[in-house]
Amino acid sequence: MAWDIPLTEYDADSAALIEPAAGSTSGEVPELAVICFFRDVIDEVCGDGRAEVVATFTWEHGSHQLFSLQVGERRVAVFHPGVGAPLACGLFEQVIATGCRTFVACGGAGAVVPGLALGHVVVPDAAVRDEGTSYHYLPPSREVSADPAVTAVLCDVLDERAVPYVVGKTWTTDAPYRETQAKVAARRGEGCLTVEMETAAFLAVARHRGVTFGQYLYAGDDVSGETWDHRHWQTSSARRDLFWLSVEAVLRLP
Ligand SMILES: O=P(O)(O)O[C@H]1O[C@H](CO)[C@@H](O)[C@H]1O
Numbered sequence: 001m002a003w004d005i006p007l008t009e010y011d012a013d014s015a016a017l018i019e020p021a022a023g024s025t026s027g028e029v030p031e032l033a034v035i036c037f038f039r040d041v042i043d044e045v046c047g048d049g050r051a052e053v054v055a056t057f058t059w060e061h062g063s064h065q066l067f068s069l070q071v072g073e074r075r076v077a078v079f080h081p082g083v084g085a086p087l088a089c090g091l092f093e094q095v096i097a098t099g100c101r102t103f104v105a106c107g108g109a110g111a112v113v114p115g116l117a118l119g120h121v122v123v124p125d126a127a128v129r130d131e132g133t134s135y136h137y138l139p140p141s142r143e144v145s146a147d148p149a150v151t152a153v154l155c156d157v158l159d160e161r162a163v164p165y166v167v168g169k170t171w172t173t174d175a176p177y178r179e180t181q182a183k184v185a186a187r188r189g190e191g192c193l194t195v196e197m198e199t200a201a202f203l204a205v206a207r208h209r210g211v212t213f214g215q216y217l218y219a220g221d222d223v224s225g226e227t228w229d230h231r232h233w234q235t236s237s238a239r240r241d242l243f244w245l246s247v248e249a250v251l252r253l254p
């Protein structure tokens with residue numbers, strides 16, 4: 001059955017009316033950036049003047065700061081993208097327009113497969129596009145893949161640090177409260193390890209804008225069983241570790 005769905009009407013030919021504006025900057029913007037979903041870790045690492053604020057992006061709900069963090073001899077930008085693909089990609093677009101070119105994101109995700117322990121690291125090499133944002137950046141397709149060269153660098157960092165991980169597909173959804181048992185089983189059947197809300201869209205924007213992007217996820221809550229297991233996933237110590245692994249990875253990306 002063919003459905004008449006607006007999201008399939010990708011327009012590759014005409015220019016957008018609104019281009020993302022660079023944020024007003026108050027310092028030098030690093031080319032390397034970590035997109036960090038963990039507010040607690042950003043506060044700990046960048047808060048109270050520990051990193052310089054080099055740009056601010058204001059949306060209706062509030063402001064997002066772009067930090068410049070000194071790491072050894074180099075500087076890495078850090079920002080929280082908000083939750084969900086439209087907002088996260090809006091911020092991603094603005095940060096690209098402000099000058100960052102190479103990105104590693106770190107975030108949490110639900111475990112779709114049983115046995116993925118809390119905190120276990122997942123490197124997504126593809127994402128199922130069960131969200132809307134990516135369809136405005138790439139022609140319709142079921143999945144979008146990550147850049148294998150970037151995935152290889154992210155894996156090298158984990159190998160060198162002896163961090164256990166798995167490489168695989170993630171399911172990007174817009175509706176975390178509509179992860180039904182049947183949907184979870186179907187996504188598991190097509191090879192998904194995790195579910196989250198941004199990866200497919202980030203990959204699509206990165207490809208459209210020609211910037212380098214990779215992502216680390218950690219297994220948080222568990223949606224693989226008959227009932228949801230919260231696992232207190234937002235208290236996992238994996239978050240801080242994943243942030244610093246992301247810093248290390250972005251410093252290695254060309
Ligand atoms: O913990 P983070 O990385 O935010 O990840 C997941 O959790 C949020 C939903 O609660 C979405 O952002 C989803 O991707």
Ligand SMILES: O=c1cc[nH]c(=O)[nH]1
Binds near residue numbers: 110
């Ligand atoms: O989108 C998400 C994120 C975490 N856990 C879920 O079950 N879904």
